[in-house]
Amino acid sequence: MEKIEVRGLRKIYGGQPERAIALLEQGRSKQEILEETGCTVAIQEASFEVKAGEIFVIMGLSGSGKSTVLRCLNRLIEPSAGSVHVDGVDVTRADKAGLLDIRRRKMAMVFQNFGLLPHRSVIRNVEYGLEMQGLERRETRPKAQHALELVGLKGYEEKLPHELSGGMQQRVGLARAIATDAEILLMDEAFSALDPLIRRQMQDELLELQSRMNKTIVFITHDLDEALKLGGRIVIMKDGCIAQLGTPEEILTRPADAYVRAFVEHVDRTKVITAQSVMRRPESVVHPKDGPALAVKRMRESGTSTLFVTNQARKLVGLVRIEDALRLMSENTHSLDGALVTDLPTTSPDTPLSKLVAVAATTQIPIAVVAEDQSFLGIVSRATLLASIAGEAS
């Protein structure tokens, strides 16, 4: 059972939602439904699961239905059809008291323009969710204080929200959500109203906080870079539908359709794509005991001037150059050991390409991708690297 399971979610605005849904099921377009029934389709169909402890990003442009989907999770917007299960309980079927309880204890929300109460001090804002849980002041104060410390706002307790900068106000919003101890955080364009610099800083802090708190976070954004940076998995929404769901790399390397492809075109791919998704299996390798003759033969076959050398367990031991192999042949040596270059550029499989560029610049040799146990996984040549950066990786 996943933390959140959304099945067949739809949202129709207008007088005849049933008719609109019937038409949707016949496969009619939003535009046709609007003309026929006067209803606006905000979510055509959305189904997905959010795993406990992940940052799940819902990304889309304005009007794509992403904020509506988020608000259906805690029923700030009442879904027209479909179900939302949180820990196995259907939120859409909860009665008034059940819904209040879910909102108070299960989910906490962070808003684009912070949604702080302007007449309350910072600490009283952070206490708000706790008050709603029915806690007394002596219980809420230490919890709120702790949450404020987590977001780095110790000392600002008695300020009013408008006395703080945007970034600090959003920290208050974040602290308010964290203070409730809810396992799920719903973040609606939480950083979109902030300056780019503050925004990146907040993203880093969220990731850092998340590594300690391990919440389940549903994060809405219209910014692909933000989605790729934060998201463990990303849903791309278009016109109230899910265009693609996948990890950042899947979305960048295998866009599902032209819309997603157009979207990801301008992304700085080098920060997201990792060595393992562009590396190639090395055409051939030799074992040290194979001898220089075989090494030269293999290099001639594959048209390369270097060859990686692995042991029986496929662990990388080094590299041999063609000139050294030829020298060994002329010296009638039968082992490659004497010509082994062991000081190789290597990298781990999850290194982003942006970091490989620097390595590639210092050497002619392809970069070897090795796992933690030194087993040889593949190579990234300069040509591969350049092609991947240009977005032409196969």
Add this chain to the structure above:
Amino acid sequence: MSALKIGEGFEGLIEWLGERGAPVFDAIRSVLTACIHGLEYVLLLPPSYAVIAVLMVLAWRLSGLGTAVFTALGMLLIQDMGLWQPTMETLALVLSSALVALVLGIPLGIWASYSRNVERVLRPALDLMQTMPAFVYLIPAVLFFRLGKVPGVVATVIFAMPPAVRLTNLGIRQVPAEVVEAAIAFGATPRQTLLNVQLPIAIPTLLAGVNQTIMLSLSMVVISAMIGAGGLGEQVLKGITQLRIGLGFESGIAVVILAIVLDRLTHALGKPRTRSS
């Protein structure tokens, strides 16, 4: 007479109401009488200097030293002109009317802020209440409540209520949607949302409505002297009917002083207090 007999129809309605509604009107009458007399008692029983002192302190606390000085000088001038009693009578009428107008108007404004339909019905009604010449209200008020202070207050309430309704409605609608959403998302009930979030945020706008209601009350209370509500209006009326220009002018000045004092006091309410941080 118009072909549609609008005037006759209205007459009929008022007569019908007068007969059927007599017990209701009597009840309203006694409540309002008690309210007005109570306030008059409080304002007139203590020596005038004590009342002036209290007003001065109030002005000082709420608004500042300037207003306090003005209040003291103005009230002393009123007393010097021999208009203390009618001024206090007028003040009692204004406060009673404004109180009733607010008690009715603020809940109506809240209701209107929740429902577009209610707002749609209320808006033309409020427009009518404000644009109808004020004297017109005096007629049914007299029919239902006879002459005196009570019909004066009733007519004043009708005239002075619209801003309370309008600005309460506006104040609540102006609360940023996201703030209301935040309250709901953290599990606030509609009642908690209203009391802890919407009303506190709407207060500056709401108090602007209170201020306007009080100012409109004052202007209408003066007019309602025509149906025997007494107070400063009566003095102005005497000035007109008996051609006592001096008395009319002095009463006019007293009304202006009272207006300025009331305005400054209630205006100051709406400003956010400076917080010690």
